[in-house]
Every structure is written in C-alpha cells, then in structure tokens.
Amino acid sequence: MATLTTAPEIADALALRRRTMTLALLTTTYFFSYMDRQILAILLEDIKADLLLSDTQLGLLSGLVFAIFYATLGIPVARLADRTSRRDIIAASLAIWSAMTALCGLAQNFTQLMLARIGVGIGEAGSSPPSHSIIADLYPPDKRASAMAVYSLGVVLGAGFGTLIGGFVATHYGWRVAMFTVGLPGIALAVLVKMFVVEPRRGLSDAGRVAEQGDAPSVMAGFAAIWRSAPALHLVVGVTLTSMIGYAITGWGPSYMQRSLGLSKLDISYYIALPGALFGSISAIAGGRIADRWAKARGLHVQSWVVLVMKGLSLPLVLAFYLIDVPAIAIGCYFGSLLFANSYLGPSFALIQHLAPLRLRAMWAAITLLVINLVGLGLGPLLVGRLSDWLAPSLGEASLRWSLVAIVSLTPWALFHYWRAGVLLRRAGD
Known part of the structure; x- marks a missing residue:
C-alpha cells in the first residue's frame, strides 16, 4: 500500500x-x-x-x-x-x-x-x-x-x-x-x-527541535534570552567588537591610503576596491567552509575557535599595513589581511542562530545587528576620527595612522570573547 x-x-x-x-x-x-x-x-x-x-x-x-x-x-x-x-x-x-x-x-x-x-x-x-x-x-x-x-x-x-x-x-x-x-x-x-x-x-533543518506554539515572544524576551545564554552573549560582544574595528578600517582606509601612502582616489578605485572585494569574498567563503568542516569533526564549538585563529592571523598583517611606509609592501599586507578579515561572518551568525530559540531567530539576528550597527558603525569611525583630531597637534597627518593602530589593537579583546564562547559551547555539548 x-x-x-x-x-x-x-x-x-x-x-x-x-x-x-x-x-x-x-x-x-x-x-x-x-x-x-x-x-x-x-x-x-x-x-x-x-x-x-x-x-x-x-x-x-x-x-x-x-x-x-x-x-x-x-x-x-x-x-x-x-x-x-x-x-x-x-x-x-x-x-x-x-x-x-x-x-x-x-x-x-x-x-x-x-x-x-x-x-x-x-x-x-x-x-x-x-x-x-x-x-x-x-x-x-x-x-x-x-x-x-x-x-x-x-x-x-x-x-x-x-x-x-x-x-x-x-x-x-x-x-x-x-x-x-x-x-x-x-x-x-x-x-x-x-x-x-x-x-x-521553522526548525525545518534542526532535528529534534520543535518551534513553540502561540504568539511570538516579546522584544524584551529576546534580549533576556540572549542575556541568559552566556555563549550567545560572548558571540554578540565578539562580533560587535570585530565589526567596530572593521567599520573603522573601512571608513578611514581610503583616507589613510591618500594621506600616508600617497595613493590617489583613482588608484584606490581601480586597483584597491575590486581586488579587495575578491580577497574579502575568499575570506568569507573559506571561513564558513573551514568552520563547517571542523564542526563535523570536533563539534560546533570549534567554529568559534576558527574565528579566533583566522582573525588572529590577520592581526599582524593589518598592523603591518599601518606601520610600513613602502606603498607596495603595505598594500600587499593589506590584501593579505583581507584573506582572513571576513572569516568571522559566517561562523558568528550561524552560531547565534544555532543558539536562538526557533521562534526568536529573526529577533536574535535583529538584536545582534542593532548592537553591531549602533556600537560598531556608530562608534568605530567616530573613535578613530576623535583620536586623530586629538593627536593631530603633535603628530600631524600621522595622527590617522596611529589612531587606526589603536583601534586595530582592540582585536585581542574581541578574540577573547570568541575563545570564551567556544569553551562554553563545548561544555554544553555543542
């Protein structure tokens, strides 16, 4: 039958x-x-x-x-x-x-x-x-x-x-x-x-998880749920700090190239923008693929540590970009850093969605993006600009260089949260 x-x-x-x-x-x-x-x-x-x-x-x-x-x-x-x-x-x-x-x-x-x-x-x-x-x-x-x-x-x-x-x-x-x-x-x-x-x-690809019935939880319930989940909280802080540094680099990168490396706007448009997009794309795809491969072998918690390693590898290259005065070498370091720069995107948001209650997945994504945009986009470029103005009387045009070095130096703070999230996820059996 x-x-x-x-x-x-x-x-x-x-x-x-x-x-x-x-x-x-x-x-x-x-x-x-x-x-x-x-x-x-x-x-x-x-x-x-x-x-x-x-x-x-x-x-x-x-x-x-x-x-x-x-x-x-x-x-x-x-x-x-x-x-x-x-x-x-x-x-x-x-x-x-x-x-x-x-x-x-x-x-x-x-x-x-x-x-x-x-x-x-x-x-x-x-x-x-x-x-x-x-x-x-x-x-x-x-x-x-x-x-x-x-x-x-x-x-x-x-x-x-x-x-x-x-x-x-x-x-x-x-x-x-x-x-x-x-x-x-x-x-x-x-x-x-x-x-x-x-x-x-909802929950189609999550075996054993069933979406709750009834009205969707409130906005405050969404914030409270993230606050109660220690791994999620560390991930949100980690991705926010990483995004803040990234927005600062993106927002001030062209100005730095013009002021300190002597590149023109046309040079940046023709020779930096699209190659940068290509290297950034490789980074994003590779980060997701590597995270999934290691998750199958070791558990989902490893995805957080993949970000830790990849962003850790990018840090010296980013610093070299701002500390080396030879344009060709500096730009080479910049492209090299981009091979790791966007590796955090896929694993970060995937883990947050994994931890989110099924009826709160869109809400958790919105809360994460709210924090990223208000803190990351709102503060990253602003902090660099304020610090550059403060340093300008003593350092001149080099003030932007050292302001960017300062914001990039916050990377270990972000990496700590990715390490801690991985530890907590492993303890929870993920």
Missing part, C-alpha cells in the same frame, strides 16, 4: 529542493542592500557641490540618519518576521529601499535627501533578520556557517560594486543617474524574491 504524503511534507521537500535558489536570491538582495548603502560615499563630493551642503550634513546623511532607522526598526520588523511570512517582508523591504534610493536622485535640497535616506534605512531594516532566519531553517548546523558565509558576500561585493558603479556612472552621467542606476533594478529583484524565495517551516 502506497504511503500518503502530507501537505507539510511536500512543502518541506520543496523548501529543501529550492534552498540554493533561495540562498542566491537572499544573497543578491543583501548585495543590493550594501550597494545602495555604499554608493553614497563615492557621491558625497558631487552631492555637496550640487546641493551646497556642509560636511556635517553629509555626515548625517551617510551615518547617523541611516544607522538609527536601520538599526532600531530591525527589532519590530524581526518580531513581525517571527510571526508572519519572512519572504514577503524581505520582498516588500527590498522594493521600498530600492525606490527610496532612486528617489535620492530627485532630491533638490538637504531635507528631501535626508527623508529619502531615512526611507532607505527603513527599507533595509527588513532585510537581514528574516534572511538569517530563513537560512537557519534551510541549512542544518553542520552546513549553516557556509551558507551564512555565502550570504555575507553581499557585504563585500555590494560595497565594492557600489563604489565602482557609483564612481563610473557619476563621472559620465552625474550623481543623480547613479542613484537611479543602482536603485531601480532592485524593484525588479523584489518581484523575483516574492516569486521564488521559499518560506520554510
């Missing part, structure tokens, strides 16, 4: 069959997110001249105005994602921020551009938390770090191509056309996300 296949079993099979397509679409969405975010940096001088803005206004547009709405709205969006269709939230969010990016090209003054940038932040708040949740449901723990690493390519490639496309289009057609160029295609992508991304059953 033939065994009847239930509707849930058919849905589960379809979700697993289409998970590669889903991961590809989510990664492409993340790519558009970072491209739309990064393009403003390369257009700032053109926007300043056209709209007669001050540097303070430019700083608000590129940092605080975006970060506040992006970080804080991720929490209510994640709560919604833990109760409703994550796919639909991602598609709607993508359409919103893509349209608002294009609208930036129509702005005639600071207020209009600020409102459009707020719209971009609001839209992008609905992308990563539900995406993390979907990926965690589609990939089992021993493959999750690799999947998260693939997803993180959106950061590296989006930033690189945002700079490249924005610079090229703005040079030939103006900054407004550049905004249209990166914004409008995202609306078409939103349709594809709605049509082809699957909405998997």
Whole structure:
C-alpha cells in the first residue's frame, strides 16, 4: 500500500529542493542592500557641490540618519518576521529601499535627501533578520556557517560594486543617474524574491527541535534570552567588537591610503576596491567552509575557535599595513589581511542562530545587528576620527595612522570573547 504524503511534507521537500535558489536570491538582495548603502560615499563630493551642503550634513546623511532607522526598526520588523511570512517582508523591504534610493536622485535640497535616506534605512531594516532566519531553517548546523558565509558576500561585493558603479556612472552621467542606476533594478529583484524565495517551516533543518506554539515572544524576551545564554552573549560582544574595528578600517582606509601612502582616489578605485572585494569574498567563503568542516569533526564549538585563529592571523598583517611606509609592501599586507578579515561572518551568525530559540531567530539576528550597527558603525569611525583630531597637534597627518593602530589593537579583546564562547559551547555539548 502506497504511503500518503502530507501537505507539510511536500512543502518541506520543496523548501529543501529550492534552498540554493533561495540562498542566491537572499544573497543578491543583501548585495543590493550594501550597494545602495555604499554608493553614497563615492557621491558625497558631487552631492555637496550640487546641493551646497556642509560636511556635517553629509555626515548625517551617510551615518547617523541611516544607522538609527536601520538599526532600531530591525527589532519590530524581526518580531513581525517571527510571526508572519519572512519572504514577503524581505520582498516588500527590498522594493521600498530600492525606490527610496532612486528617489535620492530627485532630491533638490538637504531635507528631501535626508527623508529619502531615512526611507532607505527603513527599507533595509527588513532585510537581514528574516534572511538569517530563513537560512537557519534551510541549512542544518553542520552546513549553516557556509551558507551564512555565502550570504555575507553581499557585504563585500555590494560595497565594492557600489563604489565602482557609483564612481563610473557619476563621472559620465552625474550623481543623480547613479542613484537611479543602482536603485531601480532592485524593484525588479523584489518581484523575483516574492516569486521564488521559499518560506520554510521553522526548525525545518534542526532535528529534534520543535518551534513553540502561540504568539511570538516579546522584544524584551529576546534580549533576556540572549542575556541568559552566556555563549550567545560572548558571540554578540565578539562580533560587535570585530565589526567596530572593521567599520573603522573601512571608513578611514581610503583616507589613510591618500594621506600616508600617497595613493590617489583613482588608484584606490581601480586597483584597491575590486581586488579587495575578491580577497574579502575568499575570506568569507573559506571561513564558513573551514568552520563547517571542523564542526563535523570536533563539534560546533570549534567554529568559534576558527574565528579566533583566522582573525588572529590577520592581526599582524593589518598592523603591518599601518606601520610600513613602502606603498607596495603595505598594500600587499593589506590584501593579505583581507584573506582572513571576513572569516568571522559566517561562523558568528550561524552560531547565534544555532543558539536562538526557533521562534526568536529573526529577533536574535535583529538584536545582534542593532548592537553591531549602533556600537560598531556608530562608534568605530567616530573613535578613530576623535583620536586623530586629538593627536593631530603633535603628530600631524600621522595622527590617522596611529589612531587606526589603536583601534586595530582592540582585536585581542574581541578574540577573547570568541575563545570564551567556544569553551562554553563545548561544555554544553555543542
């Protein structure tokens, strides 16, 4: 007698069959997110001249105005994602921020551009938390770090191509056309996300775990759950410190290359941006693959120690980049450091999703991103700038160099938390 296949079993099979397509679409969405975010940096001088803005206004547009709405709205969006269709939230969010990016090209003054940038932040708040949740449901723990690493390519490639496309289009057609160029295609992508991304059953790839029934827990319950989980707390602190250092390096890297190494903006665009994106992509993928391979052999706790080792190897190369005055050698050290720099992305977010209660996966991702963006993005570049200003009277242009050395020297603090998280995960049997 033939065994009847239930509707849930058919849905589960379809979700697993289409998970590669889903991961590809989510990664492409993340790519558009970072491209739309990064393009403003390369257009700032053109926007300043056209709209007669001050540097303070430019700083608000590129940092605080975006970060506040992006970080804080991720929490209510994640709560919604833990109760409703994550796919639909991602598609709607993508359409919103893509349209608002294009609208930036129509702005005639600071207020209009600020409102459009707020719209971009609001839209992008609905992308990563539900995406993390979907990926965690589609990939089992021993493959999750690799999947998260693939997803993180959106950061590296989006930033690189945002700079490249924005610079090229703005040079030939103006900054407004550049905004249209990166914004409008995202609306078409939103349709594809709605049509082809699957909405998997919560806990699909976690054998033995069953999603809790009833209403999703509150936001405070999400914070409390992370606070009670010592491994998760160490991971959140570790990834936040690592991101803060990374945002500082990314935000001030071009200025350092110009001030201390004598490179031009064109040199950085042509010879640094895309090779850097390539090396960063290798780092992200390798970090996830290595973490998954060692997890199969030794247990999930080893994934945290993979980050410890990889980031530890990058530290002397980063310091050499800032301490060596010969441009060719310094840039070589910089590229070398990038081979390890993004290795933390896949394992960090995969372990956080592993530890999260099934009904709180999007919420935990949103809380992590909230802390990363408010502390990492908010403080990293600011600390370097403040320290550089403080050191400038005595060190001159070298003040930026030593400010970056100081922020990079915080890396061992982050590595301690990854070590401790691994210890606690091993004690818990993971």
